Structure formats: structure tokens, C-alpha cells
Amino acid sequence: QQRAEKLISDIADSVSDEKNVTTAYDAVKDTIMHMDKIASLEDGELLGLPTGLPSLDDILMGLKGGEFIVVAGRPSMGKSVLAENIARNCAKQGLAVRFQSYEMSADELIQRGAAAEYSIDFGRLKKFQMTKTELDDFSIYSAKACDWRFLIDTEMLGIDELCARCRLMKRRGGLDLLVVDHLHLMPRQGRDAVAELDEITARLKRLAM
Numbered sequence: 477q478q479r480a481e482k483l484i485s486d487i488a489d490s491v492s493d494e495k496n497v498t499t500a501y502d503a504v505k506d507t508i509m510h511m512d513k514i515a516s517l518e519d520g521e522l523l524g525l526p527t528g529l530p531s532l533d534d535i536l537m538g539l540k541g542g543e544f545i546v547v548a549g550r551p552s553m554g555k556s557v558l559a560e561n562i563a564r565n566c567a568k569q570g571l572a573v574r575f576q577s578y579e580m581s582a583d584e585l586i587q588r589g590a591a592a593e594y595s596i597d598f599g600r601l602k603k604f605q606m607t608k609t610e611l612d613d614f615s616i617y618s619a620k621a622c623d624w625r626f627l628i629d630t631e632m633l634g635i636d637e638l639c640a641r642c643r644l645m646k647r648r649g650g651l652d653l654l655v656v657d658h659l660h661l662m663p664r665q666g667r668d669a670v671a672e673l674d675e676i677t678a679r680l681k682r683l684a685m
Contacts, residue, residue: 525653528565539566539653544681546659556580556657557588563655564589567626571652574627574645576638578661582628590617625649634663635676639683656680 498506514523514537524538539545539562547555556579567573577585591598594613600606606614633641638656645651656662664672 525566525571526569527562528568529561542685544677544684546677557592559655559657560585560588561592563626563653564593566653567624568620570625572625572627572645572650573653573655574629574642574651576633576654576656577628577630578632578656578658580630580657582630585628586618586621589621590614593617632661632663635679638662639679642683654680654683 517523522533522538524536524540524543526538527533527536547558549555560575563573563575575585580588587601588598590596590613591601594610594617596606596610596613600610601614627645629641642651642654659676660673662676664676
């Protein structure tokens with residue numbers, strides 16, 4: 477099954493490459509149009525999806541289609557929290573988000589989101605010992621989250637399966653943002669960690685494009 481999915485993925489990549497072939501003339505024309513679009517942006521307007529963090533949006537001009545962005549840092553520096561915040565903000569805007577989590581469970585992601593959104597004490601939330609106000613806020617958050625196009629997948633998918641599911645999601649209902657939390661935990665063949673991670677990141681970049 478995995479071999480079949482990889483063949484389908486490779487064929488899809490090949491077809492996609494043919495579709496994206498362009499002349500230098502068209503590339504220059506598109507570049508000028510892109511520059512004109514940037515010049516016409518009003519203050520605070522973004523080219524891509526909003527992260528919900530104004531300072532980061534100011535630097536990136538939003539998360540633009542086709543981009544593959546890696547959030548790197550030492551352990552316990554808040555990478556997963558940042559990823560969840562960005563995913564939640566995009567989902568709140570009505571965008572279709574897929575959160576592929578290789579570490580946190582779906583209920584933990586919901587708890588973290590509620591805690592961040594309404595400043596609920598995370599320790600009390602985990603023990604379900606919230607104050608009346610916190611409990612009301614959690615109920616409000618839960619009701620809102622039910623309407624989001626926010627898919628949380630905690631299955632230990634390999635790169636072939638992940639790409640196949642994302643393409644299927646894109647065709648069926650749309651997909652605006654894919655977040656992969658703890659990329660290094662994605663199942664691999666165990667031959668050469670560096671080479672395999674290089675292949676995974678290359679595949680994800682092609683998927684984004």
C-alpha cells in the first residue's frame with residue numbers, strides 16, 4: 477500500500493511540475509505584478525495567511541501559499557505552542573487547517589488552545605478544577621472550535637501517507653495550512669536519519685508548492 481501511495485505521489489509531483497513550467501517572459505511579468513501588489517498593500521494588510529502575531533506578520537507579510545516554514549529551537553522553547561497558536565488563528569479566520577501532531581493528543585491541543593485564547597490557568601484546566609469564569613470561557617471556546625475547519629490527526633503517518641491524505645483533503649474540501657508538529661518524530665526507515673529528513677522536508681516543500 478505504501479509503495480502504491482508513493483507511486484501515485486511521484487506521478488502527481490511529475491504532473492504538477494509540468495503544469496508549473498513557464499517562460500522567462502511570463503516569470504518576469506508575474507514578478508512585476510507581485511511587486512505591484514506588495515506596493516499597493518495598505519498598512520497592516522498581508523500577502524498571506526495571518527499568524528495572529530503582529531510582529532511576526534510584519535516580518536513575513538503572512539504565511540504565503542507554497543511556502544515551507546520550519547520552526548527550529550531547543551527542546552521546551554515553545555515551538556509546539558507557537559505552531560498551535562498559528563493554526564488556531566488561521567482556523568478562526570475560516571481557513572481549512574490540518575494539524576499533524578506526532579506528540580500531543582487532540583484533547584491536549586484543544587485544552588492548550590482554550591487556555592491561550594481565554595487566559596485560563598492550564599494547571600487547573602488539566603485537572604478540571606477551573607473557576608466558574610474559566611469554565612464558562614472554556615465552554616464558549618469549545619462551542620466556537622466545533623465550527624472551525626480544523627482537522628487534528630495524531631496518527632503516526634509516514635511522509636507518503638501524509639502527502640496522500642493532504643492531497644485528498646485539498647481535493648475534497650480544501651486545505652489552506654498544514655502544520656506538522658515534531659517533524660523529527662515522523663516514522664522513517666531508519667537507514668540514515670539526516671538523508672531521510674532531507675527527503676521528508678523536500679517532499680513537504682513540493683507538497684506546499
